[in-house]
Amino acid sequence: MNRNAVWFGVVALLGTAHLSAQTADDFSEWEKEIARSFAELDANRDGVLDREEVGQHPLETHFSMADMDEDGQISVEEFAAFEILVESIEAAGQGPSI
Numbered sequence: 001m002n003r004n005a006v007w008f009g010v011v012a013l014l015g016t017a018h019l020s021a022q023t024a025d026d027f028s029e030w031e032k033e034i035a036r037s038f039a040e041l042d043a044n045r046d047g048v049l050d051r052e053e054v055g056q057h058p059l060e061t062h063f064s065m066a067d068m069d070e071d072g073q074i075s076v077e078e079f080a081a082f083e084i085l086v087e088s089i090e091a092a093g094q095g096p097s098i
């Protein structure tokens with residue numbers, strides 16, 4: 001199993017946990033929030049984030065981790081998956097803060 005397959009498995013698990021913990025309304029609010037944060041970072045509006053756009057955002061430090069398909073850009077799906085991961089870590093109250 002390669003690294004990406006492991007990652008997608010982890011994200012799928014976390015996503016399921018995330019969904020079950022919230023109502024559908026909360027989830028669509030969360031989706032909107034993700035889309036808004038993503039749009040704020042996507043300075044050139046090409047629908048993906050590159051390292052330059054991520055800039056000072058905490059995501060910059062973890063760029064290669066968030067970039068699951070290793071194409072050098074963060075898609076909205078990768079961004080959402082990364083946010084779920086960060087929230088899960090924070091909710092668990094363990095690990096380094098991201």
Ligand SMILES: [Ca+2]
Pocket residue numbers: 042043044045046047048049050053
């Ligand atoms: Ca962009």
Ligand SMILES: [Ca+2]
Pocket residue numbers: 067068069070071072073074075078
């Ligand atoms: Ca990518």
